[in-house]
Amino acid sequence: MTLITTPSEQQDAPASAPTTPPRSFGWAQLVQALPGALRKLDPTALVRNPVMLLVWVGAAFTTVLAIAEPFLGGPASSGGTPVPAPFTWGIAIWLWLTVLFANVAESVAEGRGKAQAASLRKTRTSTMARRVVGYDPAADAAAEHAATAQVSSAELQRDDVVIVTAGELIPGDGDIVAGIATVDESAITGESAPVIRESGGDRSA
Structure with missing residues (x-):
């Protein structure tokens, strides 16, 4: 040709x-993605992702509720069904983990994209x-x-x-x-x- x-x-x-992108998921990628994932917990960084921002708001509200529940007496004080304190904390932790794992996945994807772009640039100069x-x-x-x-x-x-x-x-x-x-x-x-x-x-x- x-x-x-x-x-x-x-x-x-x-x-x-030919590119050799990183493996789909590994411990090295996870460690590299964690700092970026923690930075993305800033609500100003989640504005462009409304779904994760909503989960972040729910996690923050549940955390405040779990802290305040022992002082407010919980639903039992108003005649409601008693809610164990660990249950509210469990929901809060689950929501925070959801936001964190979503940020980790996004950071890993960004890292893979940057690695592939660097590989393409290197190939361009060495071909x-x-x-x-x-x-x-x-x-x-x-x-x-x-x-x-x-x-x-x-x-x-x-x-x-x-x-x-x-x-x-x-x-x-x-x-x-x-x-x-x-x-x-x-x-x-x-x-x-x-x-x-x-x-x-x-x-x-």
Whole structure:
């Protein structure tokens, strides 16, 4: 497959870059996520998440009620059914754990996203490309007989032509000018199945 690159000012990551995201959940990720989860207990940080903010308010109210219940006498003083003191504390602790675990899950997801973005940035700078020297679109559109030079993907300029063979990483954004291939775009789109890209197709970039 022959690709003519059209990089922008900040070149995107290779479409076929293999990423190695962290494991789904581990103790190391949990420890790293705990400080961020505790910071998210601030109600001002929960404003953008109304559901968790409502649970936070319920947890705070239940905690105040559990503290004040021994002094107020509880429902039994007004003829109601007696409520054991541990029950109110149990509800309060359960609500706080719900908020905390939700924050931990969010922090873990943010950490995984940052790790994957860092991996993509590293791949972009370390990927090598076979740039065609003296490309002739009329006589040799597929650049089968043209000379090539190994360069870093960060050195590619607009309108450079590169050759990508089976198993190689696509070094940057561009349009396919010759050939056809199945491309793994999971690092960019999340689609697990490879997609077909060819010159002249509706999706050749």
